[in-house]
Amino acid sequence: MPIKLLLRNIMTRQILVIDDQPEVGALIGNYLKQIGFIPVVMSSVEEALDNFDPSEYLMIIADVIMPGKNGFDLVRFMCNNHPRIPVALISGYFDKEMENLQKVFGIDKIYRKPVFLRSVKEMVADSLIKLATQTAFSS
Template sequence: MACILLAEDDENLRPFLARSLENAGHEVLAFSDGEDALPAIGGGQVDLLISDLVMPGMNGIELARHAREKIPGLPVIFITGFSAVALEAMETVAGISKVLSKPFHLNSLVEAVNAALMDKAAS
């Protein structure tokens, strides 16, 4: 079981994603934005970050940069409805495991999580 930090500002989507990841056997720490999520990274217990790219306050790119400073090698999965922002994320943040464009199937998220965790374990 992995500890997943989830940052998603959509009040309807966040609990749905958290529940789906919990049903897949993971512990989920869910937050509505990057600023709220950032302190959870400080404990070092996070195995994976899943973040929306576009959020008020600290966006997903900024959150990922801070997270990877505190936990080098932390796998990051971005979710977004904005393909142009997704391309920027892939170019500007090292170590991105996957970018999922909304809407996506929950199986795609679980597969991306499993692949990212397997890659982390292999390195």
């Protein structure tokens, strides 16, 4: 990713939040506003991908378990189509199967629900570090 694209994405400050529970999406959106980002909250992976424009978002925060396409489906789509956009996954449910899927998809971390301001800050910081590292090594 050229440095100009990285800077443009950071300047937009928009972060896509996908969660089928409206109250969780709103909570994460409020936390993002508190730390200076612009949340765009959607309730499904399908809704998010229907009109997805990678130039609009710095990163994505998505629930793992949702009706229809889930967080892992989103990660697969992003890896195949927009590999430079970081995706942070959140879940209130975590078992051995999810741990195995996490390894299969190469996901560094699945953040646990309930989500707090501290964990949202960590998600954004981890994603910005990943984005900066990718940019440094691709230039």
